Amino acid sequence: MTRIGTADRPLRVAIVGSGPSGFYAAAALLGSDRHVRVDLLDRLPTPFGLVRGGVAPDHQKIKSVVRAYDKTAGADGFRFMGNVDVGRDVTVPALLEAYDQVVLAVGNESARRLGIEGSQLEGTHTATAFVAWYNGHPDHQHHAFDLSCSAAVVVGVGNVAMDVARVLAQDPERLASTDITDTALHALRASQIRDVYVLGRRGPAQAAFSPSEIKEIGELEGVDLIVRPEDAALDPASAAWLEAHGDKQAKQNCALLAEHVGRPSTAPRRVHVRLHTSPVRFLGDGALAQVELGTNRLEATDGGRFRAVDTGERARVAAGISFEAVGYRGVPLPDVPFDDRRGTIPNVEGRVTTDGTPVPRLYVVGWAKRGPSGLIGTNRADSKATVAAMLEDVAALPAIERPDLPYADAVDWDGWQRIDQHEVAAGQAKGKIRDKVVDVDALVQLARE
Numbered sequence: 001m002t003r004i005g006t007a008d009r010p011l012r013v014a015i016v017g018s019g020p021s022g023f024y025a026a027a028a029l030l031g032s033d034r035h036v037r038v039d040l041l042d043r044l045p046t047p048f049g050l051v052r053g054g055v056a057p058d059h060q061k062i063k064s065v066v067r068a069y070d071k072t073a074g075a076d077g078f079r080f081m082g083n084v085d086v087g088r089d090v091t092v093p094a095l096l097e098a099y100d101q102v103v104l105a106v107g108n109e110s111a112r113r114l115g116i117e118g119s120q121l122e123g124t125h126t127a128t129a130f131v132a133w134y135n136g137h138p139d140h141q142h143h144a145f146d147l148s149c150s151a152a153v154v155v156g157v158g159n160v161a162m163d164v165a166r167v168l169a170q171d172p173e174r175l176a177s178t179d180i181t182d183t184a185l186h187a188l189r190a191s192q193i194r195d196v197y198v199l200g201r202r203g204p205a206q207a208a209f210s211p212s213e214i215k216e217i218g219e220l221e222g223v224d225l226i227v228r229p230e231d232a233a234l235d236p237a238s239a240a241w242l243e244a245h246g247d248k249q250a251k252q253n254c255a256l257l258a259e260h261v262g263r264p265s266t267a268p269r270r271v272h273v274r275l276h277t278s279p280v281r282f283l284g285d286g287a288l289a290q291v292e293l294g295t296n297r298l299e300a301t302d303g304g305r306f307r308a309v310d311t312g313e314r315a316r317v318a319a320g321i322s323f324e325a326v327g328y329r330g331v332p333l334p335d336v337p338f339d340d341r342r343g344t345i346p347n348v349e350g351r352v353t354t355d356g357t358p359v360p361r362l363y364v365v366g367w368a369k370r371g372p373s374g375l376i377g378t379n380r381a382d383s384k385a386t387v388a389a390m391l392e393d394v395a396a397l398p399a400i401e402r403p404d405l406p407y408a409d410a411v412d413w414d415g416w417q418r419i420d421q422h423e424v425a426a427g428q429a430k431g432k433i434r435d436k437v438v439d440v441d442a443l444v445q446l447a448r449e
């Protein structure tokens with residue numbers, strides 16, 4: 001019988017999701033010592049996942065990672081199939097019929113919520129929606145963000161929270177030549193927001209932002225980074241932990257925050273970092289007017305972790321808009337196991353499991369595997385590890401014929417290139433890097449032209 005992974009019978013793999021983890025899995029498979037054919041599916045007509053729809057418009061250097069993905073797309077055996085929603089247009093069991101192996105690279109496409117009182121008030125939003133809106137994700141163009149108030153609250157101190165704070169606080173003209181949507185740019189130009197409060201429930205040693213992100217806010221023209229002494233102060237247990245085990249990033253973050261304590265503020269806009277602080281209630285009559293804040297103390301738990309414990313102390317800050325940036329979680333796929341608590345697809349070393357038992361020939365990579373942590377590059381080693389498990393499993397695969405699934409409406413790589421060329425040309429005419437098309441039908445139309 002012909003062996004799978006040879007020139008006569010290549011290994012046939014479907015990867016669902018064309019973000020970084022999907023592309024890194026494709027690269028690892030196509031660069032392996034087997035003959036492989038990869039179909040990379042995405043529910044959008046455009047590739048690149050959060051690199052297109054998440055990474056901030058003023059971080060274009062980071063977005064240039066797509067050049068490596070372009071290279072993968074040019075490799076023999078690669079096909080892109082955009083505009084195919086797995087679960088809606090084709091099921092995972094149907095993919096398992098048509099392919100030897102299926103990799104889920106679907107990311108974490110929904111927002112975690114705090115669920116505190118007042119979350120239904122007008123003006124309370126998720127960072128997920130705001131980020132996807134300003135980046136032109138077709139699912140998020142219906143939102144309306146009223147930026148006519150003078151203060152905003154951002155809940156969370158990860159890099160997504162930093163992106164949101166920076167986009168709100170900086171001079172919008174810095175974004176004018178990027179690939180931000182025109183709608184978002186107009187809204188930011190009209191924005192009256194002068195104060196952005198960024199809330200972190202724990203202390204400076206536990207803040208999740210990268211040092212480069214907080215440094216960037218501190219250096220923004222026209223923006224002061226306000227840090228009160230109590231925000232930069234380390235509790236004795238965190239100080240001891242930092243001394244004994246603290247990582248470089250936590251030490252840098254503490255030092256960067258400390259540098260800003262007591263600096264006079266003269267700039268027209270301010271980003272206030274409020275640590276040891278949790279939002280307790282959103283208040284307002286129909287629309288958000290204030291956020292009630294609770295002060296926390298830290299309690300050391302097992303394994304060097306620190307828990308925020310409410311001290312009962314309360315304060316209020318006036319704000320007309322809020323953005324919860326408290327994490328992403330996966331969206332369950334029909335017929336695929338899902339860990340509802342973690343918001344990920346359960347797996348052992350990338351092999352999808354149900355009740356601890358591997359589901360034959362089904363794998364997972366990226367945020368769908370690990371949850372929303374790590375930078376773009378983190379997904380590379382992660383996808384490689386899953387591909388190593390897949391290649392280990394090849395010997396046990398049944399060498400049966402696998403019929404091609406018809407994807408009548410799929411946008412292929414040439415179709416994406418037509419979209420890309422159109423967006424870049426339209427951007428050039430407006431003095432922007434790219435003018436994104438934000439409507440799925442219009443994107444599909446462009447791909448077919």
Ligand SMILES: Cc1cc2nc3c(=O)[nH]c(=O)nc-3n(C[C@H](O)[C@H](O)[C@H](O)COP(=O)(O)OP(=O)(O)OC[C@H]3O[C@@H](n4cnc5c(N)ncnc54)[C@H](O)[C@@H]3O)c2cc1C
Pocket residue numbers: 016017018019020021022041042043044047048049050051054055056059062084085086087105106107108109131159160163333365366367368373374375376377379
């Ligand atoms: C707001 C934000 C900013 C970030 N900024 C940075 C940064 O500056 N630098 C950095 O290094 N990292 C950054 N990251 C992290 C980085 O984006 C992630 O590590 C990375 O995108 C995760 O890759 P992924 O492939 O797992 O998921 P994703 O990038 O989310 O890709 C998932 C893909 O799956 C597709 N998909 C989902 N469901 C289906 C389905 N049912 N059928 C078909 N396709 C489907 C989606 O359309 C998407 O294309 C940022 C993340 C966010 C949220």
